[in-house]
Amino acid sequence: MFSCEDVLAELSDYLDNELTESLRKQVEEHMVHCRTCRAVYDSTRKTLRIVTESGSFELSEDVSSRVASSIRAKIRARRANTEDTSGS
C-alpha cells in the first residue's frame, strides 16, 4: 500500500502521465482515501495549469522586433567590415 511519501515521490510523473499502469493505480488508490494527497495533487495540477497558460515573461512584440532588427543590423555591419578587410 502506498504511503503519502510514496505518492509525493511519484506526483510529478503522475501529473506528466509518465507512470506505469501499476504505479498509477497505486497512486490513485491512495488518493481515494487520503484527502491531504488529493489536495496536494489538485493544487499542483492547478499550479502547472497556471504556469502553462499564464504567458509569463512574454517578450512583447515591440521588444521582439527591436531585438531582431538590432541583430540583423549587427550581422550586416560585421559582414561589411569583413568584406572591407578582405578587399583591402
Next chain:
Amino acid sequence: MSYIRGASADENEFPTLLAIKAAFGFIPNFFRAQTLRPDLIDAEAGLVSAILVKEGALTRRQKEYIFLACSADNLSTYCVTAHCEIVRMLGIEGPEPEQIALDHTVSNIPASDKALLDVAIKLNNHPREVGPADIDILRTHGFGDQHILEMVIMVGLTKFSNFVAFGLGTVPDFDPSKVVHGLGLGPVPTKFENKLNPPSDSLPLIKDEDADLVSRTRSGDLDAFDQLVRRHQQRIYRTLVAITRNPDEAEDGLQNVFLSAYQHLGNFQGNSRFLTWLTRIAINEGTGRLRTRRETETLGETSEDDVPFRPRDVTAWHANPEDLYSLSELRHKLEQALLKLPTKYRVPVMLRDLEQCTAEETAEVLEITVAALKSRLLRGRLMLREALAPMMGRRAANV
C-alpha cells in the same frame, strides 16, 4: 571502418563472408570489423538467419520494423541506415523505412503493427516496465504466443546488433549504389540518393524543423537567420530570465545569444536539434552573467537533495483559481513566485512547464540526467505550489 582492424585473411576462405558478400554485394563494416573471429561471424549469421530471416509467425516486414524502430531509439545510425536499405532491397511494401525509424505512430501501418512496435519499443527502452497488460494488448490485436516470443527475441537481436555496432565503431556503409547494383536490381532511385552514408559523427535520426533555415543561413541567407531569431527568441528570453532572474538583463543577453549562434553556426554539427544547441548557448550566456555578478547560486550543483520536500499548506484550492484574479494579476504573482525559486529548481520548471520542453530536451540542455531533472522538477513544482498556496486557497476567494 571501425575501432579495431579486421584480419587481412582472404574472405574467400570463409563461406559465411562469401555468402554475406553475395547477399549485399560487399562485406558490410559490421562484419568486416569482426574478421579476427570468423567463427563468431558464423554464429551471428546463424542467429540472424534463425530470428530475422527464417519464416515464423511474424512477417519479415514486422521483424524489420521492430529492428528499425528499436535501433532508432537506441540511436544506432549504423543499424538504421543498413536496415532502411535492406527493407528497400527486399521490396517490402509500406511507408518509407525512415518513417518507421523516425516515428512509427504517424506512419501508415496497421494498428496491430503499431501496437506491436509500441510494446517492442517499451521492452527496448524500459525492459523492467513491461508487464502482463502489455502482452494482453498484443493479444487483443490478434497476436499469439509465437508472435510475442518472436517480437521479444527480435528486440534482443536488435540490442545485440546495435551494441556491437557501437562498440566496434562501425561507420555506416550501406549505400544504395552498392546494395542495389550489387544485387543487379537496377538503378538507384534518385529520391534515396544522398540520404545515406551520413558523416559518422552526425545523428540523422533527429528531426529538426529548423534544418532548412539553418542550411540557408549557412549559405549566407540573412532572412533565414532572421526567421530563426523570430521563431526562437521567446524561448531564449525565458531561458535567460530563468537563469539571471532579471528581465532587462535577459533582453540584453538575447542579442548576444543569437549573434554568438550566427558566428559559431559552423560548429553546429546537427547532433542535436538547432533549438537545443541554441538553448545551450543561452544557458552559457546566463551563467556567464551570474559569474560576472559573482553569484554563487548556479545551475552547476550536481548533488540532489536527499530530504524530500514536504508540502506544508495543504488547504484545498479554489475550484478555479484563475477566477480569483485578473490574468495580469495572476501572471504577476506567478512571475514573482518563479523568481523566488532557487535557480536549480527555477530553470527546470520554466523550461519544462512554461516553455513546454520535453523532459529529455530539458535534461539535455541542462546537461543532467532525466532522473536528476525529474527530481528537481518535482521539488520545483512543489515549492512553486507552496508559494502560491496562500493566494489560491478557498479562503482567498473571500479576501
